[in-house]
Amino acid sequence: MISLRDVSFAYPGSRAPQLDGITLDIPRGSFVGIAGPNGAGKSTLLKLLAGIVETRSGTIRIEDMPLSRMPRRALSARVAWASQSPAFPPSTCVEDFILAGRFPHLGFFTPMSQGDRDIVGRYLEALDLVSMRRTDVMDLSGGDRQRAAVARTLAARAGVVLLDEPLAHLDPRHHEMIYAALDSERREGRTILMTSHDFNALRRLADRLLLMKQGRILAYAPTGDVSRSAWEGLFDVSFEEIRTGGGDDWIIPSMRRP
Amino acid sequence: MNWKNRIVRFGLPAFLLALFAALSLLWGPYPALSGLHHGDPRAWAVLIHLRIPRLLMAVFSGALLALSGAVFQSLLSNPLGDPYVLGVSGGAATGAVLAALLGLSRLGPLPALLAFGGAVTTAFIVYAVATAAGRVDATRLILSGVLFNALHTALILFGMSVLGPRELGGVVGWMMGHIGGATLGQALTLAAGLAVLGVPVFLLHRGFDLMTLGRDEASALGLSVRPFMLFAYAAASAMAALTVAFAGIIGFVGLVVPNLVRQFWGGGHRTLLPLAVVWGAVFLTGADLATRLPGMTEVPIGAMAALFGVPFFFWLMRGWRR
Numbered sequence: 001m002i003s004l005r006d007v008s009f010a011y012p013g014s015r016a017p018q019l020d021g022i023t024l025d026i027p028r029g030s031f032v033g034i035a036g037p038n039g040a041g042k043s044t045l046l047k048l049l050a051g052i053v054e055t056r057s058g059t060i061r062i063e064d065m066p067l068s069r070m071p072r073r074a075l076s077a078r079v080a081w082a083s084q085s086p087a088f089p090p091s092t093c094v095e096d097f098i099l100a101g102r103f104p105h106l107g108f109f110t111p112m113s114q115g116d117r118d119i120v121g122r123y124l125e126a127l128d129l130v131s132m133r134r135t136d137v138m139d140l141s142g143g144d145r146q147r148a149a150v151a152r153t154l155a156a157r158a159g160v161v162l163l164d165e166p167l168a169h170l171d172p173r174h175h176e177m178i179y180a181a182l183d184s185e186r187r188e189g190r191t192i193l194m195t196s197h198d199f200n201a202l203r204r205l206a207d208r209l210l211l212m213k214q215g216r217i218l219a220y221a222p223t224g225d226v227s228r229s230a231w232e233g234l235f236d237v238s239f240e241e242i243r244t245g246g247g248d249d250w251i252i253p254s255m256r257r258p
Numbered sequence: 259m260n261w262k263n264r265i266v267r268f269g270l271p272a273f274l275l276a277l278f279a280a281l282s283l284l285w286g287p288y289p290a291l292s293g294l295h296h297g298d299p300r301a302w303a304v305l306i307h308l309r310i311p312r313l314l315m316a317v318f319s320g321a322l323l324a325l326s327g328a329v330f331q332s333l334l335s336n337p338l339g340d341p342y343v344l345g346v347s348g349g350a351a352t353g354a355v356l357a358a359l360l361g362l363s364r365l366g367p368l369p370a371l372l373a374f375g376g377a378v379t380t381a382f383i384v385y386a387v388a389t390a391a392g393r394v395d396a397t398r399l400i401l402s403g404v405l406f407n408a409l410h411t412a413l414i415l416f417g418m419s420v421l422g423p424r425e426l427g428g429v430v431g432w433m434m435g436h437i438g439g440a441t442l443g444q445a446l447t448l449a450a451g452l453a454v455l456g457v458p459v460f461l462l463h464r465g466f467d468l469m470t471l472g473r474d475e476a477s478a479l480g481l482s483v484r485p486f487m488l489f490a491y492a493a494a495s496a497m498a499a500l501t502v503a504f505a506g507i508i509g510f511v512g513l514v515v516p517n518l519v520r521q522f523w524g525g526g527h528r529t530l531l532p533l534a535v536v537w538g539a540v541f542l543t544g545a546d547l548a549t550r551l552p553g554m555t556e557v558p559i560g561a562m563a564a565l566f567g568v569p570f571f572f573w574l575m576r577g578w579r580r
Contacts, residue, residue: 073481076479092470
């Protein structure tokens, strides 16, 4: 269980807080989809949970342990984070890039084991990167890089996985690969929090949806309970519901103001 | 890495270093090889008092400067990271000019100590200026370095304008890099610096790999960024300060060598750091050899390093993808 109690945060120099009084319980093993307009505080929430920035007020606990008291590497072994704009260092091959995800378990001095390489191999395969394992990350397309960044995050094998816009730059085939990989992680009991502007992907993958606006929670409910009007209130546009031939319900903006 | 790769990666620079070292010992106005062959006692004196200290000075200066550059580049996630760019060398030069102004130029290790002090002080101030809200920003660090370089240039020019011709000549020679008058003690001090600072830096190579991913990512992957950065920055600054204090200002080694190694042999610091050390030694030993070519006898090693370094860096930049 991850619990946040009255958590607020503001970047130095900013007038309005990026997060304002967030209180939230996330059960272990759940998949929470986070949606909201730009500047809603979605990425900041994930950074707080990853311990990259510190709360201004309020507390965050992971399995009853205050996040602020966890040593850096112990926290990273439990919580893995993928940035929405990861950096790609020059002259680094895909396999080495993903191997960096094992640092929380290895530290500076533990030698890399075959087990670590097998874990990396598993995610290279799951995310269609095997043929590029020795390719320089700078030579990859945007979509390939995005999958490499997700693979590195999953390779940490942390109990909590935080993914900030992992579907950006991906074509439909690779969307499906990410869905399958995340579904597999969820079945293994990992807690996943994912932000995305692809709200149909969130509706399809997540058990619960967290709708955020201006640093506050607009709705936090099981996916099926989040109504069309909640989406409309979130983005200030009208949505239409469409049932696909396969029986999935989609919502699409109708481009009319509600 | 298989054995074949390892031999190419480490064997090639080791061979070049051995070749340059041999040439460096034997090549010069005094024909050392023939002297040794004929049992001339001066041959040993030349080798022990002049050429071996000079060779070791080139080897360890090159190694320290290249390692320092590799560390700065990782910390800043920027290929421009270099003790010269960050103002460390400028701080040392100001210290050296101050020593000359105070009439301390010939007082044993005092000029070197003042140069070292100037470099370390500048590194500390640049770091402090670049820190905002407890975080060191790479862009601010580079900008602070550039600004302090400008300030040091002004201070140096001011100092030089009031120096007498004798002191002025010494300071100008030092500012262009000078290892011709190196002593064995100086060279061994640099060797000790490489051992004391370089070994811990190498042992933490995984931390440098994480830093190239950016500060937030390194933190999320489990690196305690603030203490790591402070240690690495202090170690790299001390390596550069130590070198500049004894060998004068030698630019481009810290900039060119790590970028060369990264381009040809990859960015993983487990390989990059030791290769930067070896190639740094090769680069500067080669530059020192070049200063002994006919017609080049009075060219300072710093100028020779720049003459090699600048076109080489342009060539390297052509290979950069972004």
